[in-house]
Amino acid sequence: MSQLFHGTFVHTVDGKLEILENTYMHVKDGKIEYIGKDKPAFEGEIQEFGENKLIMPGLIDCHIHAPQYVFAGCGFDLPLLEWLNTYTFPAESKFKEVDYAKRIYKAVVDRTLSSGTTTACYFATIHTPASHFLAEECKKRGQRAFIGKVSMDRNSPDFYIETTEDAISKAKEFVDSFKDPESIVQPIVTPRFVPTCTPALMKGLHEIIEKHPHCLIQSHVSENLGEIAWVKELHPECPNYTSVYEEFGLLNQHTILAHGVHLTDEELKLLAKTGGAIAHCPSSNFMLYSGICDVRRLLDAGVKVGLGTDVAGGPSPSMIHAMQNALICSRANLFQHRKDGQEYKLLETADVFYLATEGGANALSIGDKVGNFKVGKEFDAIVADMNTGLCDCFTKEKTTDLLDKFVQRADDRNIIRVYVRGNLVKSTAK
Known part of the structure; x- marks a missing residue:
């Protein structure tokens, strides 16, 4: 199965926060094959997650x-x-x-x-x-x-x-x-x-x-x-x-x-x-x-x-x-x-x-498989909508502010999709 995601990705690499806005990620057979600004060749529907949404490691x-x-x-x-x-x-x-x-x-x-x-x-x-x-x-x-x-x-x-x-x-x-x-x-x-x-x-x-x-x-x-x-x-x-x-x-x-x-x-x-x-x-x-x-x-x-x-x-x-x-x-x-x-x-x-x-x-000794979005790792991820539940966004907010809100104010209502090894295991997205 091949999937292409587009949106704002937030993860850490060796403990350092990395924010990737307006970014594409290609996932094939559950593993991350590409992540970057340029849209890769892809046949099928792109999974778009736009304003005030974050794609993060599970x-x-x-x-x-x-x-x-x-x-x-x-x-x-x-x-x-x-x-x-x-x-x-x-x-x-x-x-x-x-x-x-x-x-x-x-x-x-x-x-x-x-x-x-x-x-x-x-x-x-x-x-x-x-x-x-x-x-x-x-x-x-x-x-x-x-x-x-x-x-x-x-x-x-x-x-x-x-x-x-x-x-x-x-x-x-x-x-x-x-x-x-x-x-x-x-x-x-x-x-x-x-x-x-x-x-x-x-x-x-x-x-x-x-x-x-x-x-x-x-x-x-x-x-x-x-x-x-x-x-x-x-x-x-x-x-x-x-x-x-x-x-x-x-x-x-x-x-x-x-x-x-x-x-x-x-x-x-x-x-x-x-x-x-x-x-x-x-x-x-x-x-x-x-x-x-x-x-x-x-x-x-x-x-x-x-x-x-x-x-x-x-x-x-x-x-x-x-x-x-x-x-x-x-x-x-x-x-x-x-x-x-x-x-x-x-x-x-x-x-x-x-x-x-x-x-x-x-x-847990699985850092070679999951934990961030490095190419080659398995796609365990969540998508958070930061304009629902107890969170309100009145403009397009900075990604760092959205992450703060996620940690301080979010709950399960904000988590609209959950993926494990590329498989969608929860979805409330419309």
Whole structure:
């Protein structure tokens, strides 16, 4: 299939914002073949997106708990560990019923696609059949995704826990079941977090990674101070939280760890050395009062950073809301640095846009495929109409102003088309 697009393209290249106005893009068989000012030879209808519309890379959610969508927005009077026991574990345990899981997972994929999420890195639950359904639903709807069948064998309620042997064998079975390396849906090894995974389980998951060296790994790290203290009690032999993952062979260039709010300088060096990434989840960090992550510090240390909604720690499945909160989080860091008499470089609109697109692609080890509009990459994109929903344009506005409005004011109503690998997976355009 060959398609020609014409309009204003906005993306980042190596973290730098690039605006391409009055530009043509030729997409063939899902890949970008040409982008430039001159109209290429093309037979067929040109897809024109004119005044106050933006064509941007698809948004990449590096951390979202699909089963938790059920109670998104609830329970924010509780800190993390209490919230897990009160809301999360009871809700996730229900996904042993596949019919129930189907209803929820269909809604999650629909909602995230409608919000412009072309790639989602999902935590599922410990239940293999339901996790397989989530993978199939993503394929059916055309959403690029990583599906994590959760592994957990300690410090969990009796009604929601695995034996070590089952956790390892089911994780292996799940990863082995994905046969097509070119599919837009792939498995991701998912130890929930250190407190719920025994050393034996983590060693077993490492053996899966040895067999599948390109398989991604996801978990959590240094989300709040109580969690960090707990990990220290469980693993006094390790100098810090991040090093536990390294100790058990679960930290490499394909690892993405959510939060990283309280990382030490030593942990930053370890992440930079190994190539591990952080999924910045500002909405969740605020709502569960875990802390304020200094993303600028992570980036300056050479750590890969993407952005996540962290539903249901974050109340919204919208990556636009995650970008908004990343900007607010950066301003909160500025206040603290000013209080301490220090200079601080804020995250700007272009920075959080990078985190939600190119940065997320790099964090998920798919930067060679998606994240921006370089020739040869796959066409994962969204088209935003910035004169609808909560946004009004009274003249033809500057592209930089439109991008500001998109990050600060847009929602799913503004996203009129969504493409994954060149396929139109959502359209509200007339």
